[in-house]
Amino acid sequence: MSTNSSLVSQINKSRIPEHIAIIMDGNGRWAQKRHMPRTVGHAKGAAGVKALVECCAKRGVKYLTLFAFSTENWQRPEDEVSTLMGMFVQYLEREMPSLAASGVRLKVIGDISVFGPELQARIRAAEELTASNSEITLVVAANYGGQWDIVQSFKNWYATHPTANLNELTAKQLEPYLSTAGIPDVDLLIRTGGEQRVSNFLLWQLAYAELYFTDVLWPEFDQLQLDLALRWYSSRDRRFGKIKTC
Ligand code: IPE
Ligand code: IPE
Ligand code: MG
Numbered sequence: 001m002s003t004n005s006s007l008v009s010q011i012n013k014s015r016i017p018e019h020i021a022i023i024m025d026g027n028g029r030w031a032q033k034r035h036m037p038r039t040v041g042h043a044k045g046a047a048g049v050k051a052l053v054e055c056c057a058k059r060g061v062k063y064l065t066l067f068a069f070s071t072e073n074w075q076r077p078e079d080e081v082s083t084l085m086g087m088f089v090q091y092l093e094r095e096m097p098s099l100a101a102s103g104v105r106l107k108v109i110g111d112i113s114v115f116g117p118e119l120q121a122r123i124r125a126a127e128e129l130t131a132s133n134s135e136i137t138l139v140v141a142a143n144y145g146g147q148w149d150i151v152q153s154f155k156n157w158y159a160t161h162p163t164a165n166l167n168e169l170t171a172k173q174l175e176p177y178l179s180t181a182g183i184p185d186v187d188l189l190i191r192t193g194g195e196q197r198v199s200n201f202l203l204w205q206l207a208y209a210e211l212y213f214t215d216v217l218w219p220e221f222d223q224l225q226l227d228l229a230l231r232w233y234s235s236r237d238r239r240f241g242k243i244k245t246c
Contacts, residue, residue: 007227011059012234017187019063020056021202021209026193026217039083044219046087050095054102055223057136059230063183064138067201069110071145085119088142092122096129103135109179110144111152139183146203153177153204180205188233192218192225210236 024045031041049066056064069084096106108123115123123142156177158164175181186202186209194215198206212229214221237244 004224004227007224007231011227011230013060015234016060016230017210017233018061019065019184019186020061020188020190021065021067021186021206023067023189023191023193023199023201024218024221025191025195027219029193030217030219038080041217041219042080042084042087046091048219048222049091050099051223052221052226053099053104053136053138055226057102057104059226062136064136065109065141065180065183065186065202066138067141067144067199069142069144070200071111071143071148072200074143085115089119089122092119092126096126099138100126100130100133103133105130105133105135105137107137107139107183108142109139109149110142111148112143114143137183139180141201144179145200146198146206147200149179149202150174150204152179178204185209188212188229190214190229192216192221208238208240210238 027041027045028038029041030044031038034040053064068088073084074081099106106126106129108127112120112123153174154177157169157174180202183205185205185207189198189201189206189209190212191197192214194213196213210233212232214225214229216225
């Protein structure tokens, strides 16, 4: 992985995002540019994830959420969907032991009830294996949609408060029912692959995120690219509706 010490020195270390979310886009185009099947791009994209998680931990990021499969991605050709599912199973089997050894805690968000029993069991096993790790939390969004998350949070809140007065419902009351309960909102959203949209990712949790779009395709997003995003983020003035104080 390429890195650059003068670039790293330009990152304001007191302004490292606590939570980075990434829309890992551009795998298919990366492969097609090389006249290879799209699935080769997915494999190449997945191969870089472990190093990136470790770089984030090294820079002091505490939560990294990766968009692996959206509720809309079921509309892709069947063979692409099944390859992606197969890769997810393999990834949990091959990479989790070493990620676990590096202190990574895994959490999967999304409606995993539609996945096969083998995949569901592997997800639960990997979450349990890493539950007490604290270097960084890796959140993988699989069969995830931001609209789904908001709707399911409301349903779960309502199931536990059947007699509550809806007029008194607040955002703070719903938050513990979101799939990201206990995880701070996103500070920095990175989208690779050139598109400038959120594609139904963490709609609620992105409320005050800084948005970083890059043309770099996901299989080429390395430590250098991460540091460029961190440098950009560290120069942002986050006002949260207030006015600049200095
Ligand atoms: C992102 O890459 C990976 C997933 C959505 C699973 P794409 O497969 O969307 O790649 P492009 O956008 O077609 O290049
Ligand atoms: C977003 O990428 C989903 C993931 C990265 C998992 P897409 O490639 O599916 O997004 P759109 O359809 O171009 O917006
Ligand atoms: Mg895409």
